[in-house]
Amino acid sequence: MTEKTHASLAIPARETVDGHQLPPRTREWKRAKIAIVIVLLLLAIGALRTVVSNIINNRTVAAVTVQNAKQYVNVVVPKQTDGGGDTLLPGTLRGFVESPIYARANGYLLHWYVDIGAHVKQGQLLADLDTPEIDQELAQAVAQRDQTNVSLGLAKTSYERWQQLRQRDAVSQQELDERQSAYNQDVANLAAANANVQRLQQLESFKRIVAPFTGVITQRNVDVGDLIDAGSGTSRALFALAQADPLRVYVQMPQAYSQNVKVGMQVVVTQAELAGQPFHGTITHIAGAIDVPTRSLQLEVTLPNPDGKLRPGAYVQVAVPSTEHARLLVPDNALLFRAEGPRLAVVDANGEVHLRKIVIAQDLGQNLEIESGIEPTDKVIVNPSDSISDGDHVTIAPASTDKELS
Incomplete structure (x- = not known):
């Protein structure tokens, strides 16, 4: 093989388009392709992250919504009372004998001898009244009694004389009967005069206000010189004794x-x-x-x-x-007031609310003693919402589960 052939193999052939050679590829073109690929990858990663974040947020919101939809309540288990406990009741102390002391005669308060807090004996003198009208009436009644007594003496002598005359037939029976009638009338008049004197003497004795029984003076409502009216209708009591x-x-x-x-x-x-x-x-x-x-x-x-x-x-x-049977105690803040009467909200094993009608035996202040309506194993809601009703679903707070009333 010739050198030209080797040279042609080592040098790549140039691309042609329509028979024309293209310019050689440069490093800038390669870098641009790499940058584009990197940008596309970053965009794909960002889009994937957004999708994943949205999915996670949606799940979190759904979980929070479900959690917030739950109604948490605190419950308490009723406490059973002892059957032989005591029943605590309010009472009022009163004197074994209590009496306001009124005047029986009209007059003026001459003197009082005891004040509030004084311990007195039965018959002890409490006050003296000045009763001039009664004194004069008594004197008049005594004088009238004396007059009647003198008249009775004369009528008696006359009647006895006429009896002797009648025996000698010197007077008629009619005349003797008239003398006897006059004598009997004077006897009756004397008895009436004596009764009037005794009545006024009795009123006179009411000038002395005495204690009817042994006790302590709890009130003194009069002072020296006050006008005293007899009776208890409109007049005020002089003293109160207990x-x-x-x-x-x-x-x-x-x-x-x-x-x-x-x-x-x-x-x-x-x-x-x-x-x-x-x-x-x-x-x-x-x-x-x-x-x-x-x-x-x-x-x-x-x-x-x-x-x-x-x-x-x-x-x-x-x-x-108390010899009553054992009852159940619940806190007073568990009570619901409804138009049908008092109720307690009880949660069953499925978290469902049941409003129980109850009978309250006794209000002990912070606790209520329940006669009937709930069982010792019931879970009673404490501080229930006013809007709670039968059939609501609630969740018992973990801290109060199976909590027993202390």
Whole structure:
């Protein structure tokens, strides 16, 4: 092979178009092709990233939407009470005997001898009245009685004389009967005069206001010189007297507990101002009927008060022993008020809400004692929404699952 042939093999033939040779390829053209390829790759990668990002965002939004659509609630498991617990009820201390003291006679207050807080004995003098009208009426009645007595003496003498005359037939029977009638009339007049004197003497004795029983003065409503009107219609009481030992405590027992109280049961009375000092009393009287407006039974407790620590009129709490069956306690913030009555929202195993009609046995403040309507295993929603209704689906918050009332 010749050198020309070798030379022709080493040098590539030039491309031709329509018989014309093209210019040789340059490095710039190659670089441009590479740049175009790189740009296309970057665009493809960017588009792929956008698509993937949109898919991820859509899934995240869907998950958040589903999560936000869930209604989380806190629940509590009812606590079962002891069957032999005490029923705590409000009560009012009253004196064993309480009485306002009114005047029985009209007059002016001359002097008072006791003030509020004074301990008095039965029959002790509390005040004196000045009664000039009664004094004059009594003097007049005594004088009239004396006149009647003198007239009776004359009628008696005349009647006896005419009896003697009648025996001698000196006077007629008609005349004797007239003398006897006059005598009998004067006897009756004297009896009436004596009764009037006694009445006024009794009124005169009412000038002295005395204590009807032993106790403590709780009110004094008059002062020296006050005009006193007799009676209790429109007049004010002079004093108020209360017997502070023993005391009475009046308690309203709910109808649900009324079948288990008996006369003679021992109760414990406490007063907030005397913390840690229980007082023991006895149920002495029970009303024979349920009060219709309150559906409660009134109890009367007799409470010894020898040291006078307890005062009439004070608010106390009375713990009455209960023999009722065990009940369920739920927090008061679980209660729903509906037009049909009180309800509790209970969640079942599928997360569905059921509104239960309940009967509240007792309101204990922070807790409610439920008579019927729920079971010990129910999960009761705490702080339920006012819009919650039967059939709603909720999710129990993990922190409150199977939480028991403390």
